[in-house]
Amino acid sequence: MSDDDLDRRLRALPPELPPHPDRFGRVRARVDRRRRGWAVAGAGGLAVAGLLVVQVAAGLSGPPRDDWAFAPRLDTSTTRSANGHPVGDAASFCPTLPGLPMDEPRPTGTRERLVPTGVPEQVVICAYGTRPLGAEGAPPVAGVREISAGLDRLGVDLAQRPPLPGNRPCPAVGGQSTSYRLRLSYPDGAIWVATEHDPGNCAPASNGTFEAVGFGEQAAAAYATGTWESTPPGTDPCAPPDAGSWRQWDAGRWGQHRAMVPLGAVEAAICPSADGDRVVQGDRLTRLTDALNELPVTDGPAVCGSAGKGVGTTYRLVFRYPIGPSVVVHVHPGCHPEVFNGNLTSPYAGDVVRVIEELLSG
Amino acid sequence: MRGEPEGFCEFVATRTGGLLRTAWMLTGDAHLAEDLLQAALARTWPHWHRIGEHPEAYVRRVMVRLQAAWWRRRWNGEVPTGELPEASAPDRYGEADERAVLAEALRGLPRRQRQVVVLRHYEDLPEREVAQILGVGVGTVKSQNAKGLRRLRAALAACERTEELR
Helix, strand or coil, X not given: CCHHHHHHHHHCCCCCCCCCCCHHHHHHHHHHHHHHHHHHHHHHHHHHHHHHHHHHHHHHHCCCCHHHCCCCCCCCCCCCCCCCCCCCCHHHHCCCCCCCCCCCCCCCCCCCCCCCCCCCCEEEEEEECCEECCXXXXXXXXXXEECCECHHHHHHHHHCCCECCCCCCCCCCCCEEEEEEEEEEECCEEXXXXXXXXXXXXCCEECCCCEECCCHHHHHHHHHHCECCCCCCCCCCCCCCCCCCCCHHHCCCCCCXXXXXXXXXXXXXXXXXXXXXXXXXXXXXXXXXXXXXXXXXXXXXXXXXXXXCCCCCCEEEEEECCCCCCEEEXXXXXXXXXXXXXXXXXXXXXXXXXXXXXXXXX | CCCCCCCHHHXXXXXXXXXXXXXXXXXXXXXHHHHHHHHHHHHHHHHHHHCCCCHHHHHHHHHHHHHHHHHHXXXXXXXXXXXXXXXXXXXXCHXXXXXXHHHHHHHHCCHHHHHHHHHHHHCCCCHHHHHHHHCCCHHHHHHHHHHHHHHHHHHHHHHHHHHHHC
């Protein structure tokens, strides 16, 4: 076969690709996101640069400033009221919204994660006044309290928070929202994290440089009780998720933006839309994760759009890990996309449905 | 957000069909191709005013680099193999069957070989320009191109032999 002949066949290869109905709009949205990302990164960089300049200046002009070389523990003994909702000096400690303090030495590992991996030494949470959705103006500080129990769980949950996917669908739910700021102290620094408890459970979380799926529902619970809870009690992995609500408890796990099922799962619950739940482990789990991780993937959450083929049985796959949150993978044959985990999507389910059906029948 | 640069919207509306086909050749998937094209256009936007007279060449270059970055970032399920997989159910129409085999063989090429073959034979770019876009030497382009073509030819030859046996 001559080169010309091969060239001709190659040029005839691409199928008929319909023009995207809103390609320009999608590109504009991507540009907007990139600019926001650069702005946040730039602000963070300026803050860090400013801090370095101050530190160098202090080092040159006088004795070392041990008092802020490491983040000090905060004495919250005077800030808690009798009913557990502190009011003391909250206003002087908590940042004014929409601020997110970045002037303390930050622990390492916060550019790719919301908080570093590891257990924080101390966590303090600030709550702000509720405000109607869409209202303008900064709400005042409502209170501050120390989260004194469950710090190991909190450290894992927040470090495992997956990054915020682009174009995330959010249900339009009216009502009031409450902002929270958490200050987490580690041996090598402290970091502030912002989140919001909104009616749709859709607001993101951010440490100023990394934006993740929010945890407002958990923050509200922790502020009310002073204890961090990882999982709502009595949760059945195959229970249907709340209709119209972004389930922050099911937000997933860090790493699901890189693989459909991140490494380390110990078992999976297969939850078909029809009857017949099943839990798989060992080799059967490996078959399932291999099939999912072999799919071609792209970034972004998914709203199932029927591709005209009709949607039959769908599957919700809940992958459990020894520590930290689960990963939930949705398989919707006939939809576009057919497989998604909250951060990644795959247009086609490939062998996954066959593997699932074999595991369910075997 | 600032408005789009002059001419960019028209460019996206009227001249990206060909780039989408190139993206398909690079990715082998319609959805990934659209994603790759949109990502490349988003990166082109801020530099639009200084791109000059050949914006398509610029976007094509960005697409190739992005595809390489995506490839490095995550395994995409493709395993380069010395042997082509057994063809799936044969099509009644030889041409369609041959296209499917060629598409599958192209998808099976290692990333660099696929990029070279697409730029050299689909885009019809000279070797020196392909080398520039990929940031490699002309010698590398030649050798990768030869290897890629050899595998595509082998795939088509196997397909033709199957046709003859029917």
